[in-house]
Amino acid sequence: xxxxxxxxxxxxxxxxxxxxxxxxxxxxxxxxxxxxxxxxxxxxxxxxxxxxxxxxxxxxxxxxxxxxxxxxxxxxxxxxxxxxxxxxxxxxxxxxxxxxxxxxxxxxxxxxxxxxxxxxxxxxxxxxxxxxxxxxxxxxxxxxxxxxxxxxxxxxxxxxxxxxxxxxxxxxxxxxxxxxxxxxxxxxxxxxxxxxxxxxxxxxxxxxxxxxxxxxxxxxxxxxxxxxxxxxxxxxxxxxxxxxxxxxxxxxxxxxxxxxxxxxxxxxxx
Numbered sequence: 001x002x003x004x005x006x007x008x009x010x011x012x013x014x015x016x017x018x019x020x021x022x023x024x025x026x027x028x029x030x031x032x033x034x035x036x037x038x039x040x041x042x043x044x045x046x047x048x049x050x051x052x053x054x055x056x057x058x059x060x061x062x063x064x065x066x067x068x069x070x071x072x073x074x075x076x077x078x079x080x081x082x083x084x085x086x087x088x089x090x091x092x093x094x095x096x097x098x099x100x101x102x103x104x105x106x107x108x109x110x111x112x113x114x115x116x117x118x119x120x121x122x123x124x125x126x127x128x129x130x131x132x133x134x135x136x137x138x139x140x141x142x143x144x145x146x147x148x149x150x151x152x153x154x155x156x157x158x159x160x161x162x163x164x165x166x167x168x169x170x171x172x173x174x175x176x177x178x179x180x181x182x183x184x185x186x187x188x189x190x191x192x193x194x195x196x197x198x199x200x201x202x203x204x205x206x207x208x209x210x211x212x213x214x215x216x217x218x219x220x221x222x223x224x225x226x227x228x229x230x231x232x233x234x235x236x237x238x239x240x241x242x243x244x245x246x247x248x249x250x251x252x253x254x255x256x257x258x259x260x261x262x263x264x265x266x267x268x269x270x
Contacts, residue, residue: 031181036210036220038268040227045087046256046263048235051075054104054114054146055190055243055256062245062254062263064089065105067117068097072259077102079114087263092130095123104146104190106153108167113153115143122170136170139163145191145200149213156191156200160184162216176216178209185209185218192244194253194270199244206241208255210270224255227264235261246270 051072054065065079078094079102095102101117112125115138122143124134140157147154152173153165164173178185187203198211206228210220224241231238239258246253256263
């Protein structure tokens, strides 16, 4: 009799454990960040010497900023308008690549702001003449991506922190820590502000994440691995995905990467 009771208790214990495990599995599944479906609506050539660091649309023109690395002597630190028929950049500003590695750019209140990589220095230019009208020191150890919400500059620095800067005195307004299910998302890179959300390329991956700026939570992901594989087949020296630009007037979104031979137009719910 005792053996029968023991068997029954063990059976009930096994069922209970199984239900708990299923409950945990379902809970984790419910917390998973959704992948955002997209479709490619077109593409354009991209200069395979462009080491993409910034990508955005201003008044209908697609702008790109690039950095220069010693490993790739053909690269330059510059920014300008991308000629969509050729992929070439019509250079507006070029900085000394010996001193500075060009990073992200953004347009705000009649000015262009540009980050550099490890010098902790940013530059300010007049939006019409492209003449340098100032510079600033930012608090992060490194400068990566740059965007804005119409009021403040928003910069990434390779960590999971996004820093909001006042564009007038460059003081820190606030910082937000970006997480996925309470786990810090490192390597936030090139940024784009689209309809109240921040989209960020994740360095060394083919992932673009959608961030809620109210709490830093990642609420969606775009996986462009298929595009990265396609350009790799076309041009084997293509590197990581880096570049998302939103044209709010035409509702077009452009995607590219470092040394990619193509710029893609994609569509997704945003």
